[in-house]
Amino acid sequence: MNKPIRVVSVFCLVLFMALLVNATYLMYVRADSLSDDPRNRRIITATFSRERGAILVGKEAIARSVPSNDKYKFQRTYSEPFKYAPITGYFSWFNQTGVERSQNSVLAGDDSRLFVTRLVDLLSNTDPKGGNVQLTVDRAAQDAAWNGLEALSGNAQGAVVALEPSTGRMLAMASTPTFDPNGFASHDFSAVKQFGDKLNADESEPLINRAIGTTLPPGSTFKLVTAAAAIESGDYDADSMVPGGFRFQLPQSETTIGNYDDGNCGGRRITLTQALQVSCNVTFLTLANELGNDAMAEQAEKFGFNDTSLEDLGGQAKSLYPRDMDAPQTAMSGIGQSSVTATPLQMAMVAAAIANDGDVMRPYVVDEVRAPNLSVLDRTDPQSISKAISSTTADELTKMLVATVDLGTASPAQIPGVEVAGKTGTAQSSGDRPPYAWFVSFAPANDPQVAVAVLVQSSDTSPDEIGGGALGGPIAKSIMEAVISP
């Protein structure tokens, strides 16, 4: 009977090997995908009752966990909730957003980069702690951005993004109206649910981070892209003579479009610089029509349109420059109308690229992640995404934008003793909605340290260029001042 016993032994060996292999598959290979399942309450309960790491701006924590006396042991608190809500996001039992979500593994202490720390915790039998996340945000710039948006009258909805042109560091990001993340961090889960339901029902959409999540027609600020495409084509420079005049007739159509003040931009032939200074619609309609859809789309995409670039935060909407527009639509796109839409972040990237000799840097908001013992685990390296324009084109555009601030529509952003480059925009969208005021700028023009985009959607926006500048200009100015003069 020994032969069949040996066969049975081999069979049993196979059974046990299958168990071992399957256990390894389940608990090692498949573990990550099961951890990501939103129904896996273990993960959230564990992170909820752990000393979660802090989110730091400068040396101060804007989000941290403090001991609490209930069964979860720690309570997440946000020291300046509204000002930083679009960046930090919230951390609740049900969900996380913003940096709380994108850096969850580090903050919760689960990240593989924290392996050594975890091993030490395990051996010393101490409770694991989360690592800290240092943001790129500049406190003074963020204060200026937030105060500027807060000061707007009425129920203004607005957003601000400030980037460091040479690196892509996010120096400020604010959005109004916004929410209090402390309301989500509560341990009273029914109150959290109610709080969330109320915010979701709010028509002013406080949960949306308008700085990266709202796309609107960029209006005249898009003339920067049109001008860039024109100069890159090789046929134009800052002093080239371009058509001005009262009206432009759209191709294949009877419709004509005038300038914002029904003026003639100062003549039938004007320099490109002057056209930008007075934000001459006729000039840029003509240029876009002449360059065509392909060239315009290519230039827009080099600046980052039709793609997302921000990896540190969720919810970035794609800024769009459609590649299938017909001739009249393409002409309209030259002044940032028709189907062109952009986020404030995208417009800040355009300004930053011009300021940075044409290099588009990937925007980022997480500077460093640190272990609980403060040793640096990882530091974000600036990364160039694309070369949007040549450095000569960038110089030409800078010259033109400085003139626009010094002499033209963007004068509200003037800073005494500093050369500022900037451009206003007012997008007339559909009839009954108020126009959007845009402002993009960077300073100092000869050594740019900050690029800003401001978007204000408000019933108080006057439908003209100066009006757009009047709303966004002062905010942009105060942010630039905050960065330049520490």
Place this chain on the structure above:
Amino acid sequence: MGFVHRRRRGAELFLLVLALAVGIGAYAAVGLGVEGAIPADMVGYGGWLTGLIIAAHITVRLVAPYADPVLLPLVAALNGLGLAVIHRLDLTYEALGEEQHTFARQQLTWMTLGVVLFIGALVLLRDHRVLQRLTYTAGLVGIALLILPFLPVVGREINGARIWINVAGFSFQPGEVAKVMLVIAFSGYLVLHRDALALAGRRVLFVDLPRGRDLGPILAMFGVSMMILVLQNDLGSSLLFFGLFLAMLYVATERPGWLVVGGLMFGAGALAAYTFVGNVQNRFNFWLHPLDYYDDSPGSYQLVEALFGQSWGGLIGRGLGNGFPERVPFAYSDFIVSTIGEELGLTAVMAIIVCYGLIVERALRIALISRDGFGKLMAVGLGSIVALQVFVVIGGVTGLIPLTGLTTPFLSYGGSSLVANWVIIALLLRISDQARRPAPRLDPVDETSDDSESTQVVKLR
């Protein structure tokens, strides 16, 4: 005189010390992990466990000195670890205010009873071949035990499976004891009829098929398995009994033809069950797509929570007291492996599987060296029970095969199973003692005598 096995009792004692370190150490770790302090009854508990194990060891030394030295330490370690893990769950259940939170205490009582029966079996049963006389009695008792749960007064249905009886306030699963009875019955029957089953038959396509009239016993066993499946709603036990029978039949007859016939029959039966019994179909769907049925009722909530828990445990686990095994219903019995996976990690799960693997390996080794057919068959049967049961339950909990309700030998909470398994180990030790003991010397009384054939003195040592 040829090769003589060493007794190796010293080695057994050393391994037992390690096994006790596992059990008592785990108990201390539970106290540290859950309550932050060594449990107050540490000395009493440790002393009790040590006492039981030492008693078992001394019994083996006295009445089965040649028995296999590895089996007892293996089951001591598993039982001790199981007790600690059940105690860990008790603490959480108590904290949650649940009514039942003394599983570990009851389990320790059952373990005590198990060890007493283990000692009793070894002391009373000095030669396993005595059991061969009880072939048909054991068979009848086994069948009777299987039928007991259906009887109106004593039978109980708990959690959808009618496999319980209730006597004087104690719930008991007679199926656990029936396993042992049936192994004895099969061994006795097969060792007598193996020639008939093995030699008669015809050859079809390279496979020796058995004779029609020899199909009787296999048909009977098939009927019993299907009855368990359909009436008791117990897929696991059904598979266990039939698999056990097939393995023993194959070993007895050395003819793979029986495996083919049996496999086909079980396949057909399982297919029919899949088609006609909704429960089986559900189990199958939950196995294939566990995550899709999480919120359904009946759904795969239990299995998915177990998978979540084990994957969360990862390589080294969360540490005793730092997981949430209570999220899995029946974490202390059928799903104890998921509790271990969550809190002690893949490392511990692998260690447990290897321990079971060693138990099976030891059982089959005993079968190989056993000198009598009855012993061989019994050892194979007892080893197969452990192998099949472990495969079905751990495979089910880790998602390898469809989930079926079976207890994990020695680990799970459950008195019937624990007691029956201790008896299984006692029987294996008894067979191995017989097998490893030096063969009786046959000395003629007087070598010069002419008719040396007439009388011989048989020396047993």
